[in-house]
Amino acid sequence: MTDYILTLGGPIEDDESDEFTRFEALDVTEGKSSMGSWTATIPLQHEFDTRIFEDVWIYYDDELIFRGELEEYEIDYESTVTTIRGRGMLVELDRRVSFAEYTETTVYDALVDYWDTLDYDALILPPNRELYDNTFISERDHRSLWTFDGTSFINTEGVTIERNRLVFNQTNTLLDDTDDDGDQASTFVTDEPTDWVAMLVVTEEPVSWLRAGLKQMENTWDYVDEEWQTIEHERPQRHHLFRFEFDSDGYEHYRPMLENGDDLIEITRSEVMAPATDGFVHIDEAVVEGTTFEVLQELHEIGSYNFAIRDYDQKAVDVFPVGTTNIEPRWRIVSSTRSKDLTDYANRVTVTGARLDDGSSYTTTAEHEDEISLMQERGVGDDGVIETYVKSTDLATEAEVEDQANRLLEEAITERDESGSLEIVPQMVMPGYSYNVSAWGDSFPYGGQIGSNSLYLDGGAGIEFSYSGTQGDQWTFEYLIHPQRLDRMADDEYYMLHEWGNPSGTTCKIRLYGDGSVELEGDIGDTARTPPNIVRNDHHQRLSITWGPGVSTSTVLINGQPRWESGDPNQILEDPYGGMNWLGIDSDGEHGYVGGLDDVRIWTSYDSVKSSDWILEHAYVDLAGTAENLEECGIYYRFNDDSDPNMAVNYGSANAPTETDGGSAAELIDVEYQDAVGQLDEVQYSLGTGDAMSLDFDISGRIDTEFVLAKRDVRRNRRAL
Numbered sequence: 001m002t003d004y005i006l007t008l009g010g011p012i013e014d015d016e017s018d019e020f021t022r023f024e025a026l027d028v029t030e031g032k033s034s035m036g037s038w039t040a041t042i043p044l045q046h047e048f049d050t051r052i053f054e055d056v057w058i059y060y061d062d063e064l065i066f067r068g069e070l071e072e073y074e075i076d077y078e079s080t081v082t083t084i085r086g087r088g089m090l091v092e093l094d095r096r097v098s099f100a101e102y103t104e105t106t107v108y109d110a111l112v113d114y115w116d117t118l119d120y121d122a123l124i125l126p127p128n129r130e131l132y133d134n135t136f137i138s139e140r141d142h143r144s145l146w147t148f149d150g151t152s153f154i155n156t157e158g159v160t161i162e163r164n165r166l167v168f169n170q171t172n173t174l175l176d177d178t179d180d181d182g183d184q185a186s187t188f189v190t191d192e193p194t195d196w197v198a199m200l201v202v203t204e205e206p207v208s209w210l211r212a213g214l215k216q217m218e219n220t221w222d223y224v225d226e227e228w229q230t231i232e233h234e235r236p237q238r239h240h241l242f243r244f245e246f247d248s249d250g251y252e253h254y255r256p257m258l259e260n261g262d263d264l265i266e267i268t269r270s271e272v273m274a275p276a277t278d279g280f281v282h283i284d285e286a287v288v289e290g291t292t293f294e295v296l297q298e299l300h301e302i303g304s305y306n307f308a309i310r311d312y313d314q315k316a317v318d319v320f321p322v323g324t325t326n327i328e329p330r331w332r333i334v335s336s337t338r339s340k341d342l343t344d345y346a347n348r349v350t351v352t353g354a355r356l357d358d359g360s361s362y363t364t365t366a367e368h369e370d371e372i373s374l375m376q377e378r379g380v381g382d383d384g385v386i387e388t389y390v391k392s393t394d395l396a397t398e399a400e401v402e403d404q405a406n407r408l409l410e411e412a413i414t415e416r417d418e419s420g421s422l423e424i425v426p427q428m429v430m431p432g433y434s435y436n437v438s439a440w441g442d443s444f445p446y447g448g449q450i451g452s453n454s455l456y457l458d459g460g461a462g463i464e465f466s467y468s469g470t471q472g473d474q475w476t477f478e479y480l481i482h483p484q485r486l487d488r489m490a491d492d493e494y495y496m497l498h499e500w501g502n503p504s505g506t507t508c509k510i511r512l513y514g515d516g517s518v519e520l521e522g523d524i525g526d527t528a529r530t531p532p533n534i535v536r537n538d539h540h541q542r543l544s545i546t547w548g549p550g551v552s553t554s555t556v557l558i559n560g561q562p563r564w565e566s567g568d569p570n571q572i573l574e575d576p577y578g579g580m581n582w583l584g585i586d587s588d589g590e591h592g593y594v595g596g597l598d599d600v601r602i603w604t605s606y607d608s609v610k611s612s613d614w615i616l617e618h619a620y621v622d623l624a625g626t627a628e629n630l631e632e633c634g635i636y637y638r639f640n641d642d643s644d645p646n647m648a649v650n651y652g653s654a655n656a657p658t659e660t661d662g663g664s665a666a667e668l669i670d671v672e673y674q675d676a677v678g679q680l681d682e683v684q685y686s687l688g689t690g691d692a693m694s695l696d697f698d699i700s701g702r703i704d705t706e707f708v709l710a711k712r713d714v715r716r717n718r719r720a721l
Contacts, residue, residue: 005059006040008051008070011313012059024081028058028066028685032306032432033297036088038068044080048073056086057312058685060426065685067312089312093118093293100288100295106280107303111319114299118292123239123310124319125273126198127281127303132190132274138624138651142166145256145270148177148184155179163627165204166267168260176213176228176257186217186253190274195249199242199256200271206236206314209261214244217253224248228257239316268625306432318430325452325677326433330621331424333447334692336439338420338699346388346412347371347381351405353395362398366405371413388412418699420678422447426685426693434677437699441674443596444482448540450622451640453675454480454598461671462585462592463637467577467654467664470634472604473550475576477510478615479543482596486537489514495593496586497543501574503587508574510545512593518556520547522569530556530564540596542619546609549573555609560616576602577634577654584671596674602635602652624651637666642673 004026010017020042030036038058051070058066071086087094102110108126115122136145142161144150154161156177158170168175178184190197197214213228231242256272281303288298300307300319310316348367355361367385376384390408395401420440429435439447443456455463477498494511501507506523513519515532534556535543544557556564583600584593601623603610623630624638636652648666649658656663678697685693 003061005062007057007059009054011057011064012062017057026058026685028683030066030088030308030431030683032308032679032681033300034088034431035090035094035293036066036068037085038066038087039083039085041081041083043082044075044077045082046075048082048084055089060685063427064312065426065428067309089309089315090293093296094291096292098290098292098295100299101286102283103285105283107283107299107305108280110283110286110299111303111305114296115317115319119315121235121237121239121311121314121316122307122319123200123241123317125200125241125321125324126196126243126275127305127321128276128279129273130276130279131192131194132188132197132272134188134272136270136272137268138164139630140651140657141624142267142270145187145272146175146177146258147187148179150185150187152179163629164268164624165627166258166270168265168267171260171262171264174257174259183221184255185220187255188272190252190254192276193250193252194274194277195246196275196277197244197254198273198275199244200269200273201240201242201258201267202269202271203238203240204266204268205263206238207233207240207260207263207265208236209234209263210240210265211259211261212240212242213257213259214242215255215257216246216248216251217255218251219253224251230257237314237316239310308430308432310430318433320433322432323679324433326430326435327625328436328452329427329429331422331427331429333439334423334425336420336422336447338418338440340418342415344412344415346386346409346415347375348385348387349405349409349412350387350389351395351401351408352389352391353397353401354393356396362395362401364398364402364405366402366409368409368413420697420699422695422697423692424695429680429683429695431680431683434679435697437676437678437697438674440678440699441596441676442672443598443674444540445538446540448480448482448620449596449674450480450599450620451638452677453640453642453673454596455639455668456596456672456674457584457593458670458672459592459594462589462669463583463597463648463666463671464669465581465583465635465648465650465660465664465666466579467581467634467650467652469577469654470604470632470652471575471577472606472632473548474605474607474609475546475548475551476601476603476610476615477545477547477576478599478601478603478610480540480596480598480600480620481535481543482538482540483512483535483593484538484595486512486514486516486535491515491532494519494591496582496584496591497593498581498583499586500576500581501579503580506574507579507587508576509586511591518543518545518564520545520554520566520569523574524569526569528554528566528568534558534563542615544610544615544619547573548604548609550606551609555612557612557615560612560619562612575604577604581635583666585669598639600635600637600639601633603632604634605632635664639673642675645673 006020007017024041026040028038056068068088069086074083158173159175160167211232213230216224233240288295304322307319310318350365353362372384375381436452438444438449443454494513497512498510509521511519516535517530517532519529521527542559546555553565631653633652634654637648650664654664658665660667678699682696
């Protein structure tokens with residue numbers, strides 16, 4: 001178990017710390033809004049009497065995955081081992097008594113206030129981000145947010161957009177981008193007018209000073225007020241959350257500004273959030289007593305919030321509403337399990353209240369017609385009815401009984417308890433967030449997609465697009481695929497994976513055959529077909545093809561490994577740019593592909609194709625979140641934004657990425673977005689049993705209706721914990 005290291009008294013780079021690498025067992029458990037716990041069994045040692053409450057660091061493959069304190073040790077002389085154990089770093093908050101009292105405020109404001117009293121860098125995301133919620137990570141994203149018109153290049157000296165980063169190359173530079181005439185446009189528009197906007201700016205390295213501003217716009221080009229509303233951060237950190245509140249709530253056009261200090265900075269990600277503030281949980285009066293940690297848990301429970309450690313070294317914490325989806329870590333899935341339980345499900349609820357003075361009781365039945373019809377179609381229940389009965393002696397009025405019946409019905413129809421676990425190579429993952437669970441979708445049923453979404457094509461679906469620019473005669477095509485039903489096809493039956501050219505003239509084609517072979521066809525009918533079993537049925541894989549008039553030898557690669565080479569066909573070929581392209585179907589809408597499709601990239605260059613080493617290194621990487629240069633990548637469909645189910649945004653360098661009419665966005669024809677997510681309830685590092693850790697998910701997608709219906713307004717809450 002040499003990959004695992006536990007240090008006591010200091011981090012791994014501290015020469016004064018004690019380092020342990022031999023374990024009989026080493027287990028860590030972290031849950032949502034918890035401090036976590038750890039246990040290690042090591043060869044017998046005695047020297048722990050004076051080490052209680054010292055800090056513990058746990059590493060896997062030199063990466064810090066947990067930090068806590070030593071609280072207990074036990075020596076087993078017969079087995080000649082010592083067991084040491086403790087809890088996570090938040091345990092320090094459980095050793096002092098605290099008190100919190102809030103009146104006439106919101107839970108969000110209470111959380112901001114309470115975390116501000118603690119020695120933690122807390123990033124507190126607003127709830128109900130319904131008016132605007134967008135993340136900017138690619139070069140095109142940064143351009144849309146920060147340039148003077150949302151489409152051009154940065155016009156401010158000392159600031160550039162490169163390698164999917166917003167880069168400040170000079171100190172003390174104000175990014176308030178304008179054109180040569182001093183004009184600028186709004187760069188984002190909220191769904192409704194608002195006076196409350198938050199902006200999160202994430203830098204590559206901690207930045208000691210950063211100033212952000214936001215300006216309301218009358219419309220796209222006209223100001224409400226030329227003065228910025230600005231906020232300064234003066235604490236070294238990577239995650240900078242700025243909250244702006246304006247006097248007027250009558251505008252929906254906005255644009256941001258940013259200024260650095262003495263640090264040269266690179267911004268990897270920005271997020272803009274405009275919440276519907278009328279949906280914030282309101283506190284009339286709340287008093288909470290207990291340890292600091294217990295008070296934190298209660299305040300978060302009231303507002304349906306979770307919290308988790310983001311950075312152990314910086315004592316950084318994320319605080320976020322239940323159901324918040326986090327960016328998927330680059331985890332490597334070892335195995336997965338899934339279960340479904342409808343034990344507590346019901347679509348009709350009958351509630352009887354307390355017995356009244358005359359001997360009667362109020363009784364109310366609530367039912368959900370759509371759910372009853374659904375179960376009837378499945379042949380379940382009594383004509384679709386699945387009923388439960390509740391008697392409550394606390395309900396004395398008819399209104400209380402009716403309210404209870406409706407509330408319990410809302411809960412009962414969501415009691416499709418669906419859960420699952422992933423075994424992954426150990427790394428730090430924050431519980432409490434929701435993450436993509438592609439392992440349980442139809443597109444990539446064993447995992448393997450990139451990012452939050454992918455597409456499922458059922459044989460009748462397809463994708464159409466065209467684009468211009470990024471010319472060249474050396475092409476690299478990349479597709480992340482999970483083909484299905486190849487085993488049901490004859491050897492010479494095929495799916496059309498990609499066709500391009502003139503629909504009324506000549507086209508080039510890439511076919512995927514039932515025997516697992518891949519065929520390339522040039523525009524004059526010359527073909528070259530690989531041997532069988534190049535592509536595996538029912539497996540995710542990165543299929544890459546280097547081809548083009550300037551390529552002497554065409555290559556088919558799987559996961560970056562060359563599997564086949566040929567000198568044909570590479571003479572007269574239609575360029576992929578300038579004409580029409582079809583993915584998953586041919587130009588006649590036939591030979592439809594069945595399976596998952598994700599992360600499509602088309603590179604064109606006059607210099608070279610992508611090397612096998614590069615393809616291998618980036619096969620399962622979201623390039624929009626890296627420093628990769630995408631100038632030669634004319635088309636990059638990440639299929640992550642499903643806000644418009646009929647269109648896919650292009651993150652490549654071709655023009656008009658969000659327009660299908662004359663632009664490079666793709667039209668989606670009957671495809672299905674796969675965007676299943678699950679809340680990560682618990683993380684278990686079972687390091688004593690192998691190179692894997694377990695992630696336990698709730699994938700029901702259920703809403704806590706007890707919170708929604710009964711805790712929307714906190715009238716009075718006094719609790720001694």
